[in-house]
Amino acid sequence: xxxxxxxxxxxxxxxxxxxxxxxxxxxxxxxxxxxxxxxxxxxxxxxxxxxxxxxxxxxxxxxxxxxxxxxxxxxxxxxxxxxxxxxxxxxxxxxxxxxxxxxxxxxxxxxxxxxxxxxxxxxxxxxxxxxxxxxxxxxxxxxxxxxxxxxxxxxxxxxxxxxxxxxxxxxxxxxxxxxxxx
Amino acid sequence: xxxxxxxxxxxxxxxxxxxxxxxxxxxxxxxxxxxxxxxxxxxxxxxxxxxxxxxxxxxxxxxxxxxxxxxxxxxxxxxxxxxxxxxxxxxxxxxxxxxxxxxxxxxx
Numbered sequence: 001x002x003x004x005x006x007x008x009x010x011x012x013x014x015x016x017x018x019x020x021x022x023x024x025x026x027x028x029x030x031x032x033x034x035x036x037x038x039x040x041x042x043x044x045x046x047x048x049x050x051x052x053x054x055x056x057x058x059x060x061x062x063x064x065x066x067x068x069x070x071x072x073x074x075x076x077x078x079x080x081x082x083x084x085x086x087x088x089x090x091x092x093x094x095x096x097x098x099x100x101x102x103x104x105x106x107x108x109x110x111x112x113x114x115x116x117x118x119x120x121x122x123x124x125x126x127x128x129x130x131x132x133x134x135x136x137x138x139x140x141x142x143x144x145x146x147x148x149x150x151x152x153x154x155x156x157x158x159x160x161x162x163x164x165x166x167x168x169x170x171x172x173x174x175x176x177x178x179x180x181x182x
Numbered sequence: 183x184x185x186x187x188x189x190x191x192x193x194x195x196x197x198x199x200x201x202x203x204x205x206x207x208x209x210x211x212x213x214x215x216x217x218x219x220x221x222x223x224x225x226x227x228x229x230x231x232x233x234x235x236x237x238x239x240x241x242x243x244x245x246x247x248x249x250x251x252x253x254x255x256x257x258x259x260x261x262x263x264x265x266x267x268x269x270x271x272x273x274x275x276x277x278x279x280x281x282x283x284x285x286x287x288x289x290x
Contacts, residue, residue: 001216058239059264070243073236074216 003113004038004100007075011040011098012122014071016129018044018096022147023122026134027115029104035084036104036112041097047090056088075100082106116171119144120164127159135175142174183207183290185248185271188227192285194250197257198265198272206247209286211279215240222246227286229279231255233272238264247271252279 001007008025015023020042028037047055054060058073076086079100090096102109119133123146130150134143144167146158156163186202188194208226212218215236222228222244229250230237238261241249248271251257257265257272265272275282 002214058236059242059268070216070219070236070239073239077215077234077236 001074001078001110004036004078004102004110005113005115005118007071007078007100008038008040008115009118009122010071011075012042012118015040015042015044015096016126018042018046020044020095020129022130022132024132024134025119025122026136027112028136029112030138031104032138034104036102036109038100038102039097041095043095046092046094046096047088048092052088052090056086072098078102078110081108116168116175119171120168123167124159124164127157133171135178137178139180140178142178144170144174185227185273188248188286188289189273191289192275192282194273194275196272197251197274198262198270200266200269200271202271204247204271206290209283209290210244210246211283219243229282233257233261235261235264237261238268238270241265241270242268248273250275250282252277252282 012023012025022043024041026039055072056076058070060069079086079102082103083106084102087099088096119131123131130146132143132145134141149158153163183206184202185204185206188206189196205225206227208223209229210222210226211229212222213230213232215232219240224245225247227248227250228241228246229252231252233251233256235258237249251272251274254274254276
């Protein structure tokens with residue numbers, strides 16, 4: 001993928017397919033430590049160790065339309081080609097946690113891309129699922145928790161245009177504040 | 183032109199041999215696998231430096247006639263195994279993609 005946010009979208013969609021009701025996504029970027037770490041954790045139905053091995057194998061897919069599945073393998077490759085690491089922890093009936101860690105300064109580092117847009121689209125397309133998005137830099141951290149939004153919104157759905165616009169603004173403003181106005 | 187003829191004309195080294203009588207009707211160059219997988223034409227010779235397991239999956243998906251690892255780029259052991267299992271021809275050359283593609287354009 002040309003942007004890591006697309007990998008986040010892909011893995012989060014796997015969480016949706018695994019019938020997760022809560023998906024935690026965190027992006028932690030540190031210039032000091034020269035690291036970017038992405039974690040996607042869900043409470044979906046989880047996988048056995050054997051299934052975890054299968055999803056990192058490009059020649060395994062649950063699709064019937066073709067015989068290879070490259071979503072997770074390419075995510076793994078993107079991390080490893082920067083000297084970073086990739087890990088999937090999963091337990092049947094509990095959920096799955098996918099962690100990709102990057103050495104930011106590596107020349108083969110894929111840009112993060114528009115992660116805020118990815119989060120917004122995930123909420124928009126899955127209004128019945130809760131998302132907790134946390135972004136952290138050396139300058140600070142912020143969190144968007146759709147469970148908190150629901151409390152305030154009452155019966156108003158998360159995918160209504162006004163709510164989505166508020167989410168987009170919230171993400172943009174907070175991102176600016178922890179990326180030094182960039 | 184078949185893969186076999188391409189090997190002879192371009193003096194390529196064979197790393198994994200499957201069906202060398204496959205036709206090569208096109209050529210594609212790319213190293214970003216997610217990009218290549220949706221764009222490499224079928225029956226093409228795919229020139230890349232990526233010799234990992236995912237490359238084999240991409241070649242399968244794109245139905246490339248062969249992978250040509252340019253500039254002596256390495257082929258991972260597990261990639262070699264998967265290529266043998268899934269029948270993907272893999273060749274190598276010390277030339278870079280441009281140099282090789284210029285020669286290929288005169289052959290196909």
